Amino acid sequence: MSRRDWVAWAVARIEADFNRSADTHLIPLELPGYPGIHVYLKDESSHPTGSLKHRLARSLFLYALANGWLHEGSTVIEASSGSTAVSEAYFARLLGLPFIAVMPAQTSPEKIAAIEFQGGACDLVDGAGQIDARARELAATAGGHFMDQFTYAERATDWRANNNIAESVFRQMSLEPHPIPEWIVCSAGTGGTAATLGRYVRYRGHGTRILCVDPEHSAFFDHYARCFDGSLQVNWPTPASRIEGIGRPRPEPSFIPACIDATVKVPDALSLAAMRQVSARLGRRVGGSTGTNFVGVLCAAHAMRAAGRSGSIVTILCDGGERYAHSYYRPEWYERHGIDVATADRLVADALMGARIDVPTIDPEAGRA
Template sequence: MGGPDTVRRWSAEALDYLDLEARAVPRVPLHRVPLPPQWDIALHVHDESAQPTGSVNHRLIRGHFREAVESGRINEDTTVVTATGSTAAVAAAYFARLLDLPFIAVVPERTSAERIAEIETHGGKCVRWGPAVTLQDEGRRIAAENDGHFLDHFVGTDLALAHEADTLASDLFANLAETDHPVPDWIVVGASTGATSSVLGRHLRHQGYPTKLAVVDSENSAYFPGWISGAADYTTGTATRIDGVGRPRVEPGFHFRLVDLLIPVPDAASIAAMRHLRACTGLESGPSTGTHLWGVWELVSVMRRDGLTGSVATVLADGAEHHRHTYWNDAWVTRQGWHPDPYLATIEGFLASGEWVPPDGR
């Protein structure tokens, strides 16, 4: 490492690179999902798969890098380490390469070969680690061993997003402003780090919008039971299985006070809704988008029941290319014990008849 002047010069250049990258990314597209016209309800999908690394995590990780550079935790020779097999690791590898920094991702043993390949394509190195409960500990150990920076995208999300001038929320509402429904009745997103619901919830309050925010949660996750019990530190101790939605504990970046409704979603329903989206629009997404959409259908059914019209917006969190050999693979889905067909029949029946009849009776 050079002297103070060298460090400041590198930091200024790194921040310029991050700013230039952010400005070069065009606004992501907004898609309208067709609903029966007599319902007079619009459904818009904000497509974050158009980000350079293909997911909603791109903005968040850029913010983490910017904050770490500004605070001096990342310098020109810093090895950056993450502990996740999610699209956050792909984004971190991308930004590390942008700044010409070494990058290591500690990933769960079950991480797919395609996810490993994505990280390595951006110049990252992957280390598989067995006990999921100690994944973060191993990431911190490797970072310390390399005199590096452990980028924990579950912590400090508020500070990281404060460094993002063009947030998902501002981008979403810029897109919606060009539609007949510039202010939706509901926005539906999932929770993993808590960053997405946090930035949206704060934007809604700052702008004074009447829009309500619903968060969907997967099986084995802590967010829905934490919501029901009022325990902000709820833990399940069990791994979740829908990539990008749910956590075995309520993460510090998630704020219950910003959310109007939590909706639990069966894992098989996430797969069904993901498949239905492709069938009716041609859009291919990851499973967390399916989780979002199942929550959307539940909310639209309530709007229908109560005779309401208006609009709902949600987020396409990542694309199908991340999941070809897993969630889009029928044999793999069957091995998980998931049976999406009954849930797919619920969606199709609802759009045909207006009657919401989930297979579990809920």
Template sequence: MDSASPAIFPPCDTERRWVHGALDMLAQETARSADTHLLKLNFAGFDGIDFYFKDESVHPSGSLKHRLARSLYLYALCNGRLRQGQAVVDASSGSTAISEAWFARLLGISFTAVMPACTAPRKIRDVQALGGRCDLVDDPGQVHARAAEHAARGACHLDQFGLAERATDWRGNNNIAESILRQMAHEPQPVPTWIVCGAGTGGTSATIGRYLRYRRLDTRLCVAEPAGCGFAEGWHTHDREAVARRPTLIEGIGRPRVEPGFLFDVVDHVIEVPDAASIAAAWLLDDLLGRRYGGSSGTNLVACLQLASAMRTRGERGSIVSLLCDPGVRYAETLFDPAWLAARRIDLAPSREAMQRCLARGCWEPPRD
């Protein structure tokens, strides 16, 4: 060989073999995981309108964020951002961190979750139980900056808020939208009138909105948002600099600012839900399904009832599909603790009564003070 010729390296060095092994483990995990259940509910007041709730809490790591965490690791590996021996970090209010810690343990790598100090204690313990480390930040608005500090010291920043909408394959590959429509195929009204989801990173709403257009469906997408939070403020004005008018107690959604992954143009409607109504709806889900779910699931339920009420007023029939995002056990010390609610002067009775009337009569009326 000419001594001046460039060196030719073997096509599969140690680093590449490690990446291949990590990708194999993620593929094996996917093959072991069954699809999540699609639960159907019908209510006396809504004749001709079917309600479906996709139970994402049954994923191995316990939430909708299992799909996102897998996609973020795949994105990091296939883009050369995550290397053998490298630590991983991300900013999260809890459920994403738990899922990312679960996959970090699977891959044998270290993981740090930068979390607001006010995160539900059970979520913090769950990350730690999976071998992750929690870096708690007093100001929730500083989690991004703290995660960037870890990245500057060499950690791979999975960056759920910056990368969620591009890391997920919105054309298919068993994403959340494709899974919903496949499960709906044999139902009486298989093409939903509405799909309802929240907006944390914006990845779920972006994936669903894009997929509905890709499939040329008339299904509309509604984002259920805690009142006055980032997505709603930005969506109403298409202002990407918008910030929340008020904080929320609903973890996982209701961001204080417009996140990079928020795609306004694929969302047809936004319904803002007060925290008390979201929490009351989470309690109501326990009555309806015999199992507790988190506050974001309650937010989704309130939005579904309002959409169904408007459909009934217009004489429409159809189906509405939404998500049950994570298990209520993670909120036993917060949303499902009467003392915690009382300390924050949250009275669930008016919202609970309003929803019971709505289920019986098919008409949404704001809670009575």
């Protein structure tokens, strides 16, 4: 089979896999303290590999194939804290390609097991700041291709259409009481989802605003702040994020500040308390990044109510909580990290009933009517 023939076969195989897949659900979730404000969770945990990153991995593979970067027998290498690697391992196996994930040693054992289940191998490094360099080294020595999600996430996704997450959300919202959301809330790992959402709403002329939430140990919030105050001094890299899958020690090329309208910095204690609240309301466990998103929802809902606005808010259920059974769902993990669970649980419970959560916020249009 010629190289071009193999690429055509590979693209067709990925497209056939996509054609067999149903869309992910949009789940309504009631906020008792905010009558007239409707909240929805886009449940990305129902993808075949269990997370939002399934969309990204598919886009990255198609992008690499269309660019001629992958060929029959290529070793695929990615720098990932887990979920992207699980999804890329799935697509690599679909194409019969070897896959290596470079990830921090503290990545959950459940995610490592999921990568290995898909036929991938894991190369563990001491810190999140080392994974890119190690991935490039492996690609050079193995003659493979480094997918580089942090660079290519924002450009690999077809943000105009092709059933990206934004188009899917707006199609599913079409029969709801407020079909055009006031806010879509997302977190940033690469920044690719925020870029896709921001570009799509502008392309379609929607008034929806994009709120990007950032975990406690991450550089994206400060990077966004520096866009409005060039004199701001920021020290990178930050410590590694404790909320797996989101946050980065430095800004990444796929994070496009102009694509988002506001950002919130969420302490880890609140992210994980919100995770527990969402899990209790759904009757199943969700991951920590979903909790970070939900704190952003509560902030947006409070601002809408204060301005006398009704409407809808959409956020993302990024992955299931079964991948974090050893950490976020074990009391000793909180003791080891010195996290005050009781206070955080009370603050989130109060916020559900209408109280304001006091977190750092940058909203250039905060005063608009």
